[in-house]
Amino acid sequence: MSIRWSRATKARSTTENSRWNQASTGKLKSCPASFPPLGGVAAPPVFIKHRNPERELFIDAVTLPSRAILLDVDGTILDLAPTPLEVVVPPDLTVALERLSKRVGGALAFVSGRPLAELDLFFTPLKLPSIAVHGAELRLGDGTVRRSTTFLDPALKAELASIADDKPGVVIEDKGYSIAVHYRLAPHLGHEVRDEVSAVCARFTSARLEILPGKSVVEVKQPSFNKGTAVRDLMQHEPFKGRKPIFIGDDVTDEAAFEVMPEFDGTGFSVGRHVEGIAGTFETPTDVRRWIAEMVRGGREKR
CATH class of the missing domain: 3.40.50.1000 (HAD superfamily/HAD-like)
Structure with a gap:
């Protein structure tokens, strides 16, 4: 078994989940x-000016x-x-x-x-x-x-999809090559969803998997x-x-x-x-x- 969590670069969020569609400030950092x-x-340095x-x-x-x-x-x-x-x-x-x-x-x-x-x-x-x-x-x-030409194991996808069964607001998106578990409608379930995705992937000992954390989503795919x-x-x-x-x-x-x-x-x-x-x-x-x-x-x- 090989499971890899993609690690996020240290980032400073400027848009909270509750402000996804906020009005633009019209500025660049x-x-x-x-x-x-x-x-x-x-690459050479690139400078962005405020004016x-x-x-x-x-x-x-x-x-x-x-x-x-x-x-x-x-x-x-x-x-x-x-x-x-x-x-x-x-x-x-x-x-x-x-x-x-x-x-x-x-x-x-x-x-x-x-x-x-x-x-x-x-x-x-x-x-x-x-x-x-x-x-x-x-x-x-x-x-x-x-x-x-590589797809996720149907059994793996079925187990990941079942995570949403008892979690109103959690949405499954099956893309064939990957499967995403969205919790944007239930942000309070984020930690639970991530833990369950990890647990499911750990049970598939013969698979090489990559877990991608995103904005209110966890996605599983092959690392190829x-x-x-x-x-x-x-x-x-x-x-x-x-x-x-x-x-x-x-x-x-x-x-x-x-x-x-x-x-x-x-x-x-x-x-x-x-x-x-x-x-x-x-x-x-x-x-x-x-x-x-x-x-x-x-x-x-x-x-």
């Missing part, structure tokens, strides 16, 4: 930092062709919702993402824990290149889809894939190949993607919490959406 060396490559953060992060027409934009979804460009299927995609966000994709020559991708089918459903008619289910699914720029390995794969293919990525994410599961940014001279930004070794922090998803709109608007102004 200043976090001058450089990535730690990884594979002998370190006009969206302008400071703006990528103009000169530098944009060398960039790729990689976006986590829930908690990054979308506000968190009580259950996974209750998220709301602002109509203007889909339009802005389509325009942004054109500006970067198609080098815009989702990096999400959601299944690919859900990403397509929520952002229809867009079908962007995507890393889905934490890397178990990968859609390249040419539309080719690669899927992991993660967002970092999938980003590394995506960056080998056009139109991402040779570009410098900007990755924006909010949760523990995004840290694997932050870790590979230096390999591509890339830059990482978190949302709602400070993460060591990245360039800076957006306060809320509203601020990320504003930044996306600023890049798109700037592109129209330059034509």
Whole structure:
């Protein structure tokens, strides 16, 4: 048996559970930092200034062709919702993402824990290149889809699903390659849910499992894939190949993607919490959406 808990980087939350959809402050936290060396490559320090953060992060027409934009979804460009299927995609966000994709020559991708089918459903008619289910699914720029061939044991999933049987408000999300136990509607049960997930996984002695703690969720998957390995794969293919990525994410599961940014001279930004070794922090998803709109608007102004 091999069970690994993904350990969260020491973080300072700026958004409490009771304030998921709070109004944006319109500011970014200043976090001058450089990535730690990884594979002998370190990115230079990036400084975010307070006077006009969206302008400071703006990528103009000169530098944009060398960039790729990689976006986590829930908690990054979308506000968190009580259950996974209750998220709301602002109509203007889909339009802005389509325009942004054109500006970067198609080098815009989702990096999400959601299944690919859900990403397509929520952002229809867009079908962007995507890393889905934490890397178990990968859609390249040419539309080719690669899927992991490893699935969780059905017996394991059944036991994990039974955790919700006597816990009103606990929601099970079976993604095939992983299973998530959400307790956002019952935050007082968080410790109990985490303990029971650990106990269930410990009983499957022949399985290699990874337990991912998140924002009011615990997810179990196999450790053979993660967002970092999938980003590394995506960056080998056009139109991402040779570009410098900007990755924006909010949760523990995004840290694997932050870790590979230096390999591509890339830059990482978190949302709602400070993460060591990245360039800076957006306060809320509203601020990320504003930044996306600023890049798109700037592109129209330059034509």
